[in-house]
Amino acid sequence: MHNNSLLIRNVRPLGKNSADLLVRDGTIVALGTDLNAEGAAILEGAGQLLLPGLVDAHTHIDKTFWGQPWQRHQAGPRIIDKIENERRLRRELKLSAETQSANQIRQAIRMGTTHIRTHVDVDTEIGLSSIEAVLASKEHFRESMTLQLVAFPQSGLMIRPGTQALLEAAIDAGADLVGGIDPGAIDRDPAGQLDCIFDIAERKQVGIDIHLHEADQLGATSIELILERTRALGMQGQVTISHAFCLGMLPEAQLSGLIESLQALDITIMTHGPGHIAFPPIKRLYEAGVRVCAGSDGIRDAWGPYGNADMLERAMLMGFRSNYRHDDELEMILDICSFGGARVMGMADYGLEPGCSADFVLVDAETPTHAIVSRPPRSLVCKAGRIVARNGECLV
Amino acid sequence: MHNNSLLIRNVRPLGKNSADLLVRDGTIVALGTDLNAEGAAILEGAGQLLLPGLVDAHTHIDKTFWGQPWQRHQAGPRIIDKIENERRLRRELKLSAETQSANQIRQAIRMGTTHIRTHVDVDTEIGLSSIEAVLASKEHFRESMTLQLVAFPQSGLMIRPGTQALLEAAIDAGADLVGGIDPGAIDRDPAGQLDCIFDIAERKQVGIDIHLHEADQLGATSIELILERTRALGMQGQVTISHAFCLGMLPEAQLSGLIESLQALDITIMTHGPGHIAFPPIKRLYEAGVRVCAGSDGIRDAWGPYGNADMLERAMLMGFRSNYRHDDELEMILDICSFGGARVMGMADYGLEPGCSADFVLVDAETPTHAIVSRPPRSLVCKAGRIVARNGECLV
Numbered sequence: 001m002h003n004n005s006l007l008i009r010n011v012r013p014l015g016k017n018s019a020d021l022l023v024r025d026g027t028i029v030a031l032g033t034d035l036n037a038e039g040a041a042i043l044e045g046a047g048q049l050l051l052p053g054l055v056d057a058h059t060h061i062d063k064t065f066w067g068q069p070w071q072r073h074q075a076g077p078r079i080i081d082k083i084e085n086e087r088r089l090r091r092e093l094k095l096s097a098e099t100q101s102a103n104q105i106r107q108a109i110r111m112g113t114t115h116i117r118t119h120v121d122v123d124t125e126i127g128l129s130s131i132e133a134v135l136a137s138k139e140h141f142r143e144s145m146t147l148q149l150v151a152f153p154q155s156g157l158m159i160r161p162g163t164q165a166l167l168e169a170a171i172d173a174g175a176d177l178v179g180g181i182d183p184g185a186i187d188r189d190p191a192g193q194l195d196c197i198f199d200i201a202e203r204k205q206v207g208i209d210i211h212l213h214e215a216d217q218l219g220a221t222s223i224e225l226i227l228e229r230t231r232a233l234g235m236q237g238q239v240t241i242s243h244a245f246c247l248g249m250l251p252e253a254q255l256s257g258l259i260e261s262l263q264a265l266d267i268t269i270m271t272h273g274p275g276h277i278a279f280p281p282i283k284r285l286y287e288a289g290v291r292v293c294a295g296s297d298g299i300r301d302a303w304g305p306y307g308n309a310d311m312l313e314r315a316m317l318m319g320f321r322s323n324y325r326h327d328d329e330l331e332m333i334l335d336i337c338s339f340g341g342a343r344v345m346g347m348a349d350y351g352l353e354p355g356c357s358a359d360f361v362l363v364d365a366e367t368p369t370h371a372i373v374s375r376p377p378r379s380l381v382c383k384a385g386r387i388v389a390r391n392g393e394c395l396v
Numbered sequence: 397m398h399n400n401s402l403l404i405r406n407v408r409p410l411g412k413n414s415a416d417l418l419v420r421d422g423t424i425v426a427l428g429t430d431l432n433a434e435g436a437a438i439l440e441g442a443g444q445l446l447l448p449g450l451v452d453a454h455t456h457i458d459k460t461f462w463g464q465p466w467q468r469h470q471a472g473p474r475i476i477d478k479i480e481n482e483r484r485l486r487r488e489l490k491l492s493a494e495t496q497s498a499n500q501i502r503q504a505i506r507m508g509t510t511h512i513r514t515h516v517d518v519d520t521e522i523g524l525s526s527i528e529a530v531l532a533s534k535e536h537f538r539e540s541m542t543l544q545l546v547a548f549p550q551s552g553l554m555i556r557p558g559t560q561a562l563l564e565a566a567i568d569a570g571a572d573l574v575g576g577i578d579p580g581a582i583d584r585d586p587a588g589q590l591d592c593i594f595d596i597a598e599r600k601q602v603g604i605d606i607h608l609h610e611a612d613q614l615g616a617t618s619i620e621l622i623l624e625r626t627r628a629l630g631m632q633g634q635v636t637i638s639h640a641f642c643l644g645m646l647p648e649a650q651l652s653g654l655i656e657s658l659q660a661l662d663i664t665i666m667t668h669g670p671g672h673i674a675f676p677p678i679k680r681l682y683e684a685g686v687r688v689c690a691g692s693d694g695i696r697d698a699w700g701p702y703g704n705a706d707m708l709e710r711a712m713l714m715g716f717r718s719n720y721r722h723d724d725e726l727e728m729i730l731d732i733c734s735f736g737g738a739r740v741m742g743m744a745d746y747g748l749e750p751g752c753s754a755d756f757v758l759v760d761a762e763t764p765t766h767a768i769v770s771r772p773p774r775s776l777v778c779k780a781g782r783i784v785a786r787n788g789e790c791l792v
Contacts, residue, residue, distance in 0.1 A: 070763050072765075073722050073723055074723075275715075275716035276717060300769065303721070305726070305766075306715075306769055307769070308770065317716070323673075325471065325700035326469050326470060327468045366465065369466070369701050370466050372701075373701045373702055373703070373704070
């Protein structure tokens with residue numbers, strides 16, 4: 001698709017009144033009626049719902065089995081079992097992280113996702129090979145997907161000497177953020193791991209996105225340590241805590257204190273609406289002004305068979321798990337799966353307003369909630385003015 | 397489609413080795429190779445997965461909004477709020493239970509469901525009108541869907557004098573089972589409600605299917621009362637407890653005692669894998685020999701916007717909620733969503749063996765778990781030898 005002028009007639013932005021959408025040189029230039037669209041290619045929107053491009057703010061595209069023959073799942077119950085099972089499978093299957101990340105990116109494009117933040121494994125066994133593979137995919141899809149990489153010490157940091165230097169090298173190679181994981185439960189040295197990654201973040205001038213599966217008081221203590229370091233280093237707006245299951249497990253007084261600090265320090269909470277474990281109270285965080293974003297987490301990988309990179313399905317699961325049955329609650333979830341993710345990724349030109357990058361999706365649904373619960377194939381997906389998917393098929 | 401001979405070449409029953417399937421006069425006559433299929437119409441299965449027809453063993457087809465313009469959802473948080481909101485909407489929207497049940501049946505057919513047990517509201521305001529409407533749909537779809545009706549006192553029984561007589565009249569009119577609801581929480585007279593419905597069941601010689609949302613000890617006490625009455629009346633194999641959330645909330649010693657009794661009295665537990673509340677430990681019940689079945693519960697109705705009558709999606713949600721990540725666990729869930737439901741509905745001729753009714757689904761998936769997590773459009777749905785859906789489209 002050429003990058004000049006495109007008029008899409010009769011679309012309903014976020015379910016509001018019908019309008020025409022004019023895109024020029026990759027940017028939304030108007031959304032209204034009686035537009036001057038001389039010379040533009042014309043598409044009929046047929047009254048479909050117009051949504052901003054969906055944002056998958058937490059996934060693991062280097063590790064999906066998507067597009068491979070079916071793997072039977074057999075990992076043990078603990079997180080450490082899954083980490084070890086994954087490292088074993090990685091050795092045995094010898095999948096290419098470049099091929100696999102490309103497979104997931106194409107699937108995400110089909111589903112209307114225009115922005116992905118992905119955590120990419122860095123460890124002393126594979127070194128930077130996955131980072132390099134995902135950077136190659138980032139380059140390959142540069143016109144059809146905005147991709148942010150977090151250098152992710154999946155197998156631990158303090159317990160695996162050499163990992164710190166690899167994380168720094170990953171940033172130097174092009175990763176956008178530094179990651180962390182369960183500083184208490186995996187590394188058994190919360191202050192040590194957090195000092196290490198905040199130090200890298202400060203020296204390399206990058207943001208932080210930390211996996212925190214830790215339950216109850218162990219998780220709360222890690223959050224306190226993250227708050228302290230964010231405050232001390234002036235890293236407001238630069239820190240994300242992913243999962244933060246403990247926020248769904250704490251006594252009220254403790255929770256409300258943490259929420260106040262998360263808001264004050266502009267720390268983002270990422271949730272994927274897990275199936276079986278407590279998770280953050282999304283609406284309460286959102287209404288308290290804490291930034292919230294959402295992601296697929298791993299899809300069809302060594303951790304489990306679920307997931308399809310569809311952020312509308314993710315929105316359904318998050319609402320279903322939270323017992324949100326009202327339309328306004330599911331509209332909040334959609335905001336988290338779009339604007340929430342774009343904010344944490346620092347996308348200044350995101351949205352459906354004139355001047356925004358032309359990243360959007362058309363869906364045959366009446367309302368945002370209808371789209372979330374029915375999840376029809378995406379009729380049209382547009383990235384920076386390019387049509388990247390149509391009628392459920394990826395064109396890239 | 398004619399009802400005589402049909403050969404489907406190259407299908408993989410439940411993911412096993414490829415075979416050909418021969419159907420004659422609505423019955424599976426052979427599943428193997430080198431079949432004598434002279435004169436049969438031939439379809440190419442192309443190596444797709446063959447599943448028995450899916451069984452939705454608990455839904456509310458009289459009340460769905462499916463096929464209507466989108467309704468914004470606004471009910472209050474308690475069960476009684478939702479019951480009252482629903483009765484208000486029913487008066488305001490004046491939807492036809494016959495049209496709505498037909499809409500859901502068609503959607504279920506598209507999704508590969510061949511059997512439905514539905515709970516149909518009976519109360520002093522609408523009387524038997526919904527029962528009559530769903531009976532009309534049952535007649536209308538008699539060649540494409542097996543439908544069982546439970547006469548369901550949604551608004552309470554003891555608290556609404558006149559309901560008992562209506563339940564009896566519903567059975568006389570053609571309902572297959574008598575229902576109940578939260579004898580403690582809604583009626584505040586557990587022994588009274590249960591005596592009433594067991595009395596109807598005994599006199600009318602029908603089975604029982606009771607909604608039990610009651611939590612903790614209130615629910616456990618209701619289960620004890622159900623066990624006592626099942627034993628006293630010799631109703632083994634005739635009683636289903638739907639939801640039974642309390643089985644996910646009890647101390648170990650109490651739970652194991654209840655499981656033993658449920659197994660001994662052959663009482664079936666139905667779960668839909670609710671989003672936000674504890675629910676029965678499916679695998680534990682299954683492995684203890686307690687019969688388990690599954691259903692959609694209400695889809696897109698006054699209770700909430702979720703659901704699409706797809707039992708493969710229901711299987712995904714049940715597995716996701718239970719943290720089942722292994723293929724054998726998801727194969728168990730699929731068994732519950734097919735054979736489990738067929739058993740509770742008393743279908744003697746259900747399955748993929750020669751002699752069974754030709755009720756089956758073809759799906760483009762490698763394995764049962766792959767089908768559950770990917771949920772492609774159903775390529776072919778066959779009911780008693782008739783092709784009722786193809787490529788995701790209902791033909792009825």
